[in-house]
Amino acid sequence: MSTSSSERGVSLGMPELPAPDYPDDVRARLERDAREIIARYPDSRSALLPLLHLVQSEEGHVTRTGMRFCADMLDLTTAEVTAVATFYTMYRRRPSGDYQVGVCTNTLCAVMGGDAIFEALQEHLGVGNGETTDDGKVTLEHIECNAACDFAPVVMVNWEFFDNQTVDSAKRLVDDLRGGAQVAPTRGAPLCTFKETARILAGFPDERAGAVEATGSAGPASLVGLRLARGETAPARVVHPREGGPHDEPQDRAVHEPSPAEHLSSHDAPQDTSASDPAHPAGPVAEEGE
């Protein structure tokens, strides 16, 4: 069983993080929630990741106050908490928007249009990577592969999937988010704000009607491998029908059986990708500040 540095009588010589206290009522509420989370683990320090989500659900990002709270609750040093909070990209370190719009610019999504989408959204929103629109609604960032390559190019909003995106559908998506329109992911649970998402990730039940039942399935391309493994014959082509705006009309993602004449596909059909759209040439996407 591991012990904390204080239990081991070790002083790491780290100064306390200067941070304001939570208001008393907020602190009392968070302590109640934190104790519930900690009780789920045989070793309290194992609760650090959900506790970071908990404090993120309070302020929208992990503040110094939040990190000190986690350290207090888990008998860790603030240095230990900071090391974890700064390692994982799901923890935000500065104030951000209600909707975190992540454009996958990893290899497959990039060549399928992710680079073009990211570039277009930067221009459309007037923000760069990691920046937030003036109305506080949208934080744009490029993200790594989300294991949804079947549906490339993929955009995620607060970790919900928006599949088979185009420049136009992605622009509509952020416009709807900023305008307060009803927006539904392609699959999975309904969309909620970043703070609400953080609370669910902290381990508290998602009590919205139908949220738990909502689910998605593996994409057709992935399921081809399963079929082959079972000795079945795979379809000659694996396609996704792309109709209208994916975020407006969630599609049935069960295995799609294309007719031989069908060629409409997010994978096979010619598209405006970074490779084929001269207005959005492929190229490295620099990190902010580089």
Ligand code: FES
């Ligand atoms: S490369 Fe974008 S989801 Fe895998």
